[in-house]
Amino acid sequence: MFENERGGILITDEIEERVREIEESVRPLRCVTFMRDDFKIEDAKEVIAEAYKSEEHTKTLILGAKSFTVPAQNALLKILEEPPRNIVFILMAPNKSTFLPTVRSRLSLRQEQHKRTHETLPILLKTFDLAELFTFVKEHDRLKKHEAKGLIEQLMFQAIHIEKIPLTATQLEGFEKALRLIELNSRFQSVLVMVLINFLKEVKRGR
Template sequence: MIIVNSKIVITSNLEKLREKLVNEIDSKLTKEFICDEFKIDDAKAVTAEAYIAEEGVKHIIVLANVYRVEAQNSLLKLLEEPPRNIVFILIGKSKNAFLPTIRSRMSIEIDDVVPLRVDLDIDLLKMQTDEMFSFIKRYKSAKKEELRAIVQELLKQSISSGSINFNESELDMFEKSLALVNLNTRSQTILANLLLLIYHARGRES
């Protein structure tokens, strides 16, 4: 698929949408600019890339949590009159992340990425070591989004059970585990630590 018109895409899951776009766009000429905060130097890099001539359509994907005002202002003319065969895709979490002058130059799409749901298929209140090993083995090749969903579901089911009580530091372990997922830590390491934590917290008085 070739996207022919520049646009802004709003989503709650930036990385998931980026993966989706990269998989959908049938073009080897795709350049990505990914940063937490889009600054003036990033805008200059985007501008420089846009003026590198290509015969085919080149998609320039810009993804950031925050877009600085001065960086957006520096792109106004470029977005209004893009070079031939250049398509911009700006990704953010809110329409308000973009200046009205930017929004007026591009179409806006809302992409509601549905959170991945997983069926753990393990009884956290009765699991023994052999079941824990099987669970870890089953998800040893889990990708980021699936692993993130597993961590969240482990916490949800533990709390809803009413018989698994975590102290504050143990609850922090789940937050740290989500951070480790983003750092590409092995799924076996993350899941083993959490299952052992749950195992020892069972039946503990709150």
């Protein structure tokens, strides 16, 4: 699957399916899987402990998650650079941007080609008003990190491809900044307001 014998990074929307395929492909050799929604520092410590258990034959460690925290990735850097004997690492996530450049530099990366599908949201950004903004934000203020990033991407897709709004530089920058802030664990309610306020009818009239 990967050119690097130490393993690699697989970018896929079908994490569970790919895990099952890899587990089948390496049998009868050992494969230990760590599946999480958000891969945290304590998960990284568990992986490191498993990696240092001596193995006579190759053991594959699969780390699959929708997001990996920065502390977790930093904790894994040394062992990814110099893995113990007979240990292979395979990291999986839906987005390449999930991984730090330092992690990506240590492993080969393969990205599955897939076509994202986005459902139409129950709002129209072209006619968005303040009341709708507050309602929408309230309904989406408790999302997990990967869900929050997905909603921002969904809003951008709707604006560009469904409503065909000619986005201003401010609106585009709002989407890009939102994804960065989510990765830094900023409060999603504030991030969502920052994005949506650029589409308010009142704001547009004042330009």
